[in-house]
Amino acid sequence: GQQVMQIPQYQHVQEGEDFTTYCNSSTTLSNIQWYKQRPGGHPVFLIQLVKSGEVKKQKRLTFQFGEAKKNSSLHITATQTTDVGTYFCAGPSYNFNKFYFGSGTKLNVKP
């Protein structure tokens, strides 16, 4: 079945350092979405990538969709304590009517 994997599982950084999480799918994806879940909270939509090789930026966050549309990455420049949380990628099912979430990367930022 379809699998969406993320690495690393955990990342501890000093405030100001950069952070990257990687998402890999066993199958080609039509699109990929990224969500952030703060501790004790619920996932919040960040962005969606659709095109092969697409790159989108949101302030200090840069999202990439691989050329083969099987992987994606989220890069945060100069992390801040407000970036703390778990970042999930989510890919659609083969029939496009539901999502499967990646395993998530938990980011901890030390002030």
Place this chain on the structure above:
Amino acid sequence: GAVVSQHPSRVICKSGTSVKIECRSLDFQATTMFWYRQFPKQSLMLMATSNEGSKATYEQGVEKDKFLINHASLTLSTLTVTSAHPEDSSFYICSAGAASSYNEQFFGPGTRLTVL
């Protein structure tokens, strides 16, 4: 963005009882809602897809007779955990959006279920 509410936010019950969780889309109509379960420090596991006016579609390994889903209107889906046991203790989250995966999902705040 759109707002999705869940009720209750927390529930503690005795083993063997049933618990109903409501998921409401407050400012939009959702023909499809999704129910997830999240164990501590783990990802969201899709349990079922709730379709308005028709039967829910369950993921492999999820017992439909134990997790009853009713999507009676375009703004309300309910999940009932029947005869709950301690292993059912978890964080249950619903999401709503268009049926197509080309649309973002709006998540409810979640329900923390503890079965004693």
